[in-house]
Amino acid sequence: MKAMLAGFTAAILIAIGAWYGLNHAGFSSQAVYSSPNVRLE
């Protein structure tokens, strides 16, 4: 069962890392297509 818990834990940690990474990279269409002329705040 340790492998199962390790797998679940790794999935959570990877998801948290991906969330920060994606937002740092400005992945969303809102972030990519916003400009000083188009603010979606």
Next chain:
Amino acid sequence: MGHLRTTEKDTMGTRKSGFGAFLALIVLIVLAMLILTPLTADRDGLDEAALVAARQETGGAQTREDIMARQRGQQIDDTFRRTATGDPANAAAITGQLGTLGGVSDAEMWRALRYDEASTDATSRGPATNVLIQDGGMWWLEFREDVIAKWGGWLLLGMIGVLAVFYLIRGRVPIVGEKTGRKILRFGSIDRFAHWLTAGSFVMLAITGLVSMYGRPYLIDVMGKEAHADFAHWSKLIHNSISFAFMLGVVLIFFKWVRFNIPNMNDLRWLRQMGGLFDDSVHPPAGKFNAGQKIIFWSVMLMSIGAVATGLSLLLPFRVLVFDDVFAWINGLGVLSWAGFNDLPVPLTPQEEMQYTQIVHAAFGFLFMAMIIGHIYIGTLGMEGAFDAMGTGYVEEQWAREHHSLWLKKVKARDGTAHPAE
């Protein structure tokens, strides 16, 4: 030979996977969807020649019959509108009648915008920002709700129902022979880690994906709009983020298990005997993975590629646009017209590309979920001793003898003996 046959039979496991039945159900449902739901609007009763003739009275402009045909859901050839976007090259002189329009009337200008034929510029940069009007949204919304959500839901419920009936009729597949008390290592820690990394992330992807598909029609009634808005927001964040864990898990599984999943002649025999699904006395031999599991393995790989490719396209919208080229290629084959369907729509706006991507992503998701429901069933409730393979990693020797006899022989030949019971 008789002795050998008896020995082989004794050592072969009774494989009651039911994967073949599950896959057959999926194929039947998909075929039914394709048959019952035409890809394009109904053309029955549409007299294109009469519509063209009627337009002679209006100088080529659309008529009441055109509008009524569209409202009936019939797809008419709209080339006469799509191309009626003015003629700047032959515009009247600036001092002439309507010369200031530059050869393009207001109606023609709006028509050009309507069909994305106008050359527009926008201060916001991006592939989709200068498309001011696109009319694929309603078609996509209706297809998403009337076909994908509806039939996808029935597919999942149908799978659960089939498994319930199968369980009531067949019961739990037991270990037929006497248990030895000896344990065989079937999956090591890295195998199990990769499996649970993939499984855990897949379950979260499935739940959050279903929230995206069914949240508005069902959950709002239960929890209210405010709570659902927050719930759906977090659900989407989880879906986007945990997908990377799923991708890593699938890659790990592929490299760890691909060598065990190469098809061979034993698979044909296993399939011919239906894996022993309907007969306790039939025990087709199998290696580490039987033919049913190999089908699942390769299906998972193909569906993962489809789901991940479309998922990344949705995650990073408008960067990867493929359906326009794919549709043009399919139209060029002429298969659709041969089968009585209209050609697929081209060209596509970037928004329409995303709409088709979402549909394909959802279709992959539902097929994937249906298959995994069957996988979860047979790995837990459906078969005695199966969960141990991914739980502790060790399986009862008799279980291995009944379900993976060829693999057991290899293991015993390599190790000389089995591990004692814990």
